[in-house]
Amino acid sequence: MSNPMTQCAIAGIGQTEFSTNSGRSELRVACDAILAALDDAGLEARDIDGIVTYTIDNNDEVSLMRALGIEDLKYSVRLPMGGGGSAMTLHHACAAVASGAASTVVIWRAMNERSEYRFGQPKDTPSGSRISDMTYTIWGIPYGLQFPGACSALGFQRYMAKYGVTNADLGHIVVQQRAYAATNPLARFYQRPITLDDHQNSKWIADPVLRLFDCCQESDGGVALIVTSRERARDLKGQHVRILGSAASIPYNVEPLTPYYTEDPMIMQQSVNSARRVFEAAGVGPKDIDVALLYDAFTPEVVHQLEAYGFCGDGEACDFVKSGACAIDGELPLNTNGGLISEAYIHGLNMVTEGVRQLRGVASNQREGAELVLFSSGNGAVILARD
Numbered sequence: 001m002s003n004p005m006t007q008c009a010i011a012g013i014g015q016t017e018f019s020t021n022s023g024r025s026e027l028r029v030a031c032d033a034i035l036a037a038l039d040d041a042g043l044e045a046r047d048i049d050g051i052v053t054y055t056i057d058n059n060d061e062v063s064l065m066r067a068l069g070i071e072d073l074k075y076s077v078r079l080p081m082g083g084g085g086s087a088m089t090l091h092h093a094c095a096a097v098a099s100g101a102a103s104t105v106v107i108w109r110a111m112n113e114r115s116e117y118r119f120g121q122p123k124d125t126p127s128g129s130r131i132s133d134m135t136y137t138i139w140g141i142p143y144g145l146q147f148p149g150a151c152s153a154l155g156f157q158r159y160m161a162k163y164g165v166t167n168a169d170l171g172h173i174v175v176q177q178r179a180y181a182a183t184n185p186l187a188r189f190y191q192r193p194i195t196l197d198d199h200q201n202s203k204w205i206a207d208p209v210l211r212l213f214d215c216c217q218e219s220d221g222g223v224a225l226i227v228t229s230r231e232r233a234r235d236l237k238g239q240h241v242r243i244l245g246s247a248a249s250i251p252y253n254v255e256p257l258t259p260y261y262t263e264d265p266m267i268m269q270q271s272v273n274s275a276r277r278v279f280e281a282a283g284v285g286p287k288d289i290d291v292a293l294l295y296d297a298f299t300p301e302v303v304h305q306l307e308a309y310g311f312c313g314d315g316e317a318c319d320f321v322k323s324g325a326c327a328i329d330g331e332l333p334l335n336t337n338g339g340l341i342s343e344a345y346i347h348g349l350n351m352v353t354e355g356v357r358q359l360r361g362v363a364s365n366q367r368e369g370a371e372l373v374l375f376s377s378g379n380g381a382v383i384l385a386r387d
Helices: 026-041 059-067 084-099 134-138 150-162 165-182 196-201 268-283 297-307 317-323 351-361
Strands: 008-015 050-054 076-079 107-111 205-207 220-229 241-248 292-295 372-376 382-386
Touching: 008 026, 008 084, 008 351, 026 059, 026 107, 026 220, 050 059, 050 084, 076 084, 084 107, 084 220, 084 241, 084 297, 084 382, 107 351, 134 292, 150 165, 150 205, 150 297, 165 196, 165 297, 165 317, 196 292, 205 220, 241 268, 268 297, 268 372, 292 351, 297 317, 351 372, 351 382
Parallel strands: 050 076, 050 107, 292 372
Antiparallel strands: 008 220, 008 241, 107 220, 241 382, 372 382
16 A cells, blocks of 8 residues: 555745845745745645644744635644754645645745844844744853854764864865856856865854855745645646655754754764655665755755765765765765755755756756655655656
8 A cells, every 4th residue: 555645746836036135024925935836836825725834934824824815724834943844844744635634735934034134143032933943042152152053063073073074075065066056047156156265265153164155045035835646736737746755853852953962963863864764755765866955054964964864974975075976967966956055045945946846857957867856954854756
């Protein structure tokens, strides 16, 4: 008997432009992205009966319903872990469709995280939706852990010491992703490639791990996806892609960006768990993946996920990228839109639209014959396939 969780599809995708100033409210940004996704699928707002997003989004579900004209929701969920929950949204959307809880689910993320507020600035209060499940960070502020990059950098120093990795090694990841962004008209860094020297001359953000170019952008913009059954998607306007497998993992004592309390802080345990589950659900393995889209708020996250998903061995990720394996003609094209570092930081959801474009054959940096795409956001994963 087939797994009903694998009988779902992304029927439409939509996004706004990515910028440092959208010039409109976050609610309008969300609506613009969702309307674009509905148009791509050939649906209307009244067709939506389920919505899914994740924490650190300031748009209220009821306000969104009113603005769009959604008449009645049968299913609504807001997931934890910030951007780490972006892949989990697809897992939950599939669960809703497979169980009959909803038939047409919209997933969204929309924020003015540059023009309205500086997303990476320290916050001294646990109240307010903008920090939500990140309230634990207030305990580190007196000791210098004042922004997400510092948390990521602290956890990665042990890895660097064990494997002899330097910041210059991380620079190869950035140079490769900037090369993709330079040929992607949707990217904030379109036509702006960099060299390793450029990377090494960018200022320190968290010495000795992160330079400026190792960090994602603060971006304004929105992204939306429409999830429904494969059967229904075949009758819709858009060129749909199948969700071949999805998974989620929130291990005990794992907080976003802080693996300090886990058994082994040199591995990303949530990604190890998600990898095992998503490959089992999809019936494929690492060697079958044509394009990998890995959440890259900071370069160390790419390192951890390359190893967690078995694309290379422990301690080998930087050499794997340096070898050219992640170029468009390499063994595993990686973050072909430029990633969150070089396209835009829409908390991972723009990686999913890139995956859909790869499978539709219309990506700016197209992998010829791409059949399977993996997206990982740390706490979840999804494998997309041509149907």
